[in-house]
Amino acid sequence: MLPPPLQLAIVGRPNVGKSTLLNQLIGHERVLTGPEAGVTRDSISIEWSYKGQPVRLIDTAGLRKRAKVTGKLEWLATSESMTAVQYAQVVILVLDATQPLEKQDLHIGSKVIEEGRCLVLALNKWDLVSNKEGLLKDLKERLTTTLPQVKGIPMVPISALKGKNKEKLLDQVLALYAIWNQRISTGKLNRWLEGIVAHHPPPLVSGRRIKIKYLTQIKTRPPTFVLFSSKSTELPDAYVKYLINGMRQSFSLEGIPIRFSVKSSKNPYVDEK
Secondary structure, three states, X not given: OOOOOEEEEEEOOOOOOHHHHHHHHHOOOOOOOOOOOOOOOOOEEEEEEEOOEEEEEEEOOOOOOHXXXXXXXXXXXXXXXXXXXXXXXXXXXXXXXXXXXXXXXHHHHHHHHHXXXXXXXXXXXXXXXXXXXXXXXXXXXXXXXXXXXXXXXOEEEOEOOOOEOHHHHXXXXXXXXXXXXXXXXXXXXXXXXHHHHHHOOOOEEXXXXXXXXXXXXXXXXXXXXEEEEOXXXXXXXXXXXXXXXXXXXXXXXXXXXOEEEEEOOOOOOOOOO
């Protein structure tokens, strides 16, 4: 029995090579392309598969800044693109590597993360970049400061026109999708929690230390966790970030959004006396 299809959206600013990339991924020219920005007006859904995983590919109309969305047709296209992101599970954000990470790119990336979707950056036109190592370093630094919600967002240099690295891009999509669906047992989480709290205890509040009780994962897609503690509203954001970053490293959750909340409650795993 085949697994359910992976909902994959391809988004980005107009004329960065989204439709050209889609044609390369499926192996034939299914989508009209051209040098003019905005050739693709409607979202197009294509059923396909890769390495045994059914995929529903969605090529979206180019996303533009609101001030540049003129005319009812383009407004509808932009709205439809954001709807595609909402219903996607993994989103490929195509960037023009010769002018990467403009403000609109960061806005799109932020929306993808807010929706709890996996984000992969496809650096198109990579063959036109001269200082490749310097660009990658600069992009990693900018992502760390501009999209701090997710550590380790993958970046894959590609050439949509030549099909270069398309398999590497899809392998990254499958890898993130698997992590996004991952469930970690409560026992494993709390063994980890005990060690990390012992290494760095939570701070004192009014002379009393906040007690960390237990941690559990309540859902996947994206991985969502709830931490129970005393004085939950007084646990500093910095300490919560410390726990989230520790989870990313210990449970290989790099590159995906994590939802994490703190609540006050008794520990049901401890017998009452």
